[in-house]
């Protein structure tokens with residue numbers, strides 16, 4: 001296993017659409033294992049392949065309860081087929097440094113995906129789990145949570161980020 005580098009905004013790879021996974025081989029399992037390790041190292045509770053510069057539809061999501069041993073699931077080619085209710089809560093992203101903002105998401109979603117062997121699965125996710133999956137599936141479409149906040153908030157963040165990046169270079 002290996003820890004991969006997480007790409008951060010405004011890296012253009014985060015704006016690209018990930019392609020469907022068609023080969024369910026050892027390489028895919030290795031990639032998902034690396035993503036899990038990278039996510040926990042960061043630390044985070046979800047990671048999409050775009051974030052490590054791989055344009056494939058793979059997300060990993062932490063499913064452990066607080067205090068439990070860390071456990072994650074890999075969702076291959078995930079699709080949110082239904083959504084209901086809405087909840088606004090704070091969100092952050094390993095690719096959007098030093099920023100959180102409230103984002104509105106479905107409270108409950110229906111997800112179809114495949115596992116690492118290509119076996120189809122379908123399940124209902126709610127609350128925190130539903131939020132993380134919606135956030136990660138957005139990544140696969142080249143979308144970030146800052147696209148879902150007001151234009152004013154977004155431009156303030158971009159200005160602050162620019163200053164931070166300039167300060168780093170000096």
Ligand SMILES: [Zn+2]
Pocket residue numbers: 092093094095135136139
């Ligand atoms: Zn993210």
